[in-house]
Amino acid sequence: MTLEPTPESTPPEPQAPLGPAADLTRAARTVFWNEREFRAGWRLLVYVLLVSLFTVAGAFLARALHIPHPTRTGFTATSLLAQEGAGIIAVLAAAAIMALLETRPFRVYGLPFTGAFGARFWQGLAWGIAMIAGTMLPIRALGGFSFGELALHGPALWGYAALWSVVFLCVGFYEEFLFRGYTQFTLATGMGFWPAATMLSAAFGAVHLSNGGEDKVGAISVFVIAMFFCLTLRRTGNLWFAVGLHAAFDWGETFLFSVPDSGLVAPGHLLNSALHGPAWLTGGTVGPEGSVINFVVVALAAAIFARVYPAKV
Numbered sequence: 001m002t003l004e005p006t007p008e009s010t011p012p013e014p015q016a017p018l019g020p021a022a023d024l025t026r027a028a029r030t031v032f033w034n035e036r037e038f039r040a041g042w043r044l045l046v047y048v049l050l051v052s053l054f055t056v057a058g059a060f061l062a063r064a065l066h067i068p069h070p071t072r073t074g075f076t077a078t079s080l081l082a083q084e085g086a087g088i089i090a091v092l093a094a095a096a097i098m099a100l101l102e103t104r105p106f107r108v109y110g111l112p113f114t115g116a117f118g119a120r121f122w123q124g125l126a127w128g129i130a131m132i133a134g135t136m137l138p139i140r141a142l143g144g145f146s147f148g149e150l151a152l153h154g155p156a157l158w159g160y161a162a163l164w165s166v167v168f169l170c171v172g173f174y175e176e177f178l179f180r181g182y183t184q185f186t187l188a189t190g191m192g193f194w195p196a197a198t199m200l201s202a203a204f205g206a207v208h209l210s211n212g213g214e215d216k217v218g219a220i221s222v223f224v225i226a227m228f229f230c231l232t233l234r235r236t237g238n239l240w241f242a243v244g245l246h247a248a249f250d251w252g253e254t255f256l257f258s259v260p261d262s263g264l265v266a267p268g269h270l271l272n273s274a275l276h277g278p279a280w281l282t283g284g285t286v287g288p289e290g291s292v293i294n295f296v297v298v299a300l301a302a303a304i305f306a307r308v309y310p311a312k313v
Contacts, residue, residue, distance in 0.1 A: 037102070040190025047098050047182055054090035062086065074212070077163045077268055084170035091174065095182040110181040110239040120236055124244025127301065131245070132252035134297045135288045136259070144281040144291075148272035151258065160268040164255040165247075172247035176239045179204045180229060193234060201226035213263025218286035221294055222262065228302045235309040253288065260287030 037043075062069060068079040099106045107113065115121075139145045152160055179200050187196035205223035208214050229242040254261045258269035263286050275282040283290030 040186050043098065043102070044183060044186045046101075047094050047186065050094035050097060051090050051178075054093055055087065058086035058090060071212075074264055075266055077160065077167050077266065080266075081163075081167045081170060084167065084174045087174040087178070088170060091178050091181065095177070098182060107238075109177075109185050110233060111177060111243075112238055115238065115240060118240065120238070120240040121244040124232070124241040124246075125248040127241075127305075128245040128248025128250075129252050131297055131301055132249050132257065132288075134300075135291065135294045136252075136257045138293050139275075139281060139288060139291060142277070142281055144275060144277035145257075145259070146274045146276070148258075148274060150270065151272045152268070152270055157270065161255060161270070164251055164268070168247040168250040168254070169243075171250055172243040172245075175204070176229065176242050176246055179226065180233055180239060180242065184230070184233065194230075197227060197230035197234075201230060208262050211263040213260055213265075213285035213287070215263075215284070215286055215290065218262060218283070218290040221286070221289045221298075224295060224298050225289070228298055228305070231302055231305060232309075235305070235311060237312075257288075260285065262289060263287065 059069075062082060067082045068076065069083055070076075070079045095109050096106060098104075099109070136145055140147075150157070180197075183200055184193075184196055187199065190196075191199075201223050204226040205219040205221075208222045209216075209219050229246065232241045232245065233239055250261055253259055254266050255269050258271040258273045259265075259275060260283070275287070279290070280292050282288070283294070288294055
């Protein structure tokens with residue numbers, strides 16, 4: 001005959017740890033977890049570490065293959081293409097790993113495959129060309145810019161035009177996703193969209209100070225432009241508009257108008273152009289991004305964009 005255990009013979013239920021151990025456990029959980037998931041700051045740290053790991057691996061491979069890389073005083077189309085291409089792989093691979101760890105679809109980080117190179121992207125391209133033209137032509141009208149003669153002819157002209165298009169498309173992908181893709185999404189879950197946008201835009205401007213011809217005014221201009229990119233993300237819901245705008249603006253600045261881009265002048269540009277006059281007008285060594293005209297253009301573009309692309313209710 002089997003006897004049922006009496007209350008006295010039943011093993012006691014395991015109890016949660018009490019005292020200092022319980023306090024330490026609760027404190028650790030509060031530090032690392034919120035009510036839903038791993039805290040945004042720690043997730044961002046893991047992402048940055050992954051990006052750094054992939055970037056170092058890419059740099060090691062580039063040195064082994066003797067692939068040229070840009071310096072703080074200049075770059076070529078091929079060296080920039082190699083650097084930005086490796087950067088794209090690093091940021092996207094790291095985000096793909098984080099998507100698996102967080103059980104989130106990759107599209108929430110700003111680059112959904114649906115709509116890739118669709119209407120928003122082409123609209124961004126048009127806005128980018130309009131904005132750089134809207135900066136350079138007033139500088140020209142005020143005597144601060146000369147077109148000069150053609151620096152390229154024949155096949156070289158069209159070859160460099162196409163090559164720089166690919167290069168700056170990669171720049172747009174890399175920089176937009178690095179500063180307004182996974183990072184923006186993750187920080188926004190912890191502190192809200194605009195505080196995260198402000199912090200990352202400030203970092204974006206600060207990074208540009210490493211360029212040889214950049215200065216504080218230029219870095220502030222980059223910050224302002226970055227905030228405009230954040231507005232396009234907020235209103236369109238993804239980065240395709242910003243990628244197109246970023247690529248077109250840089251292409252127009254570097255190749256079409258052949259002026260310094262954040263303090264750097266690249267070979268293989270269309271014109272033997274020149275900036276001359278006061279720095280407030282031309283941007284000085286920074287280039288037109290440091291011009292007062294550019295600040296006005298970005299402010300007008302943001303105001304127009306906010307009207308054309310209203311906030312979703």
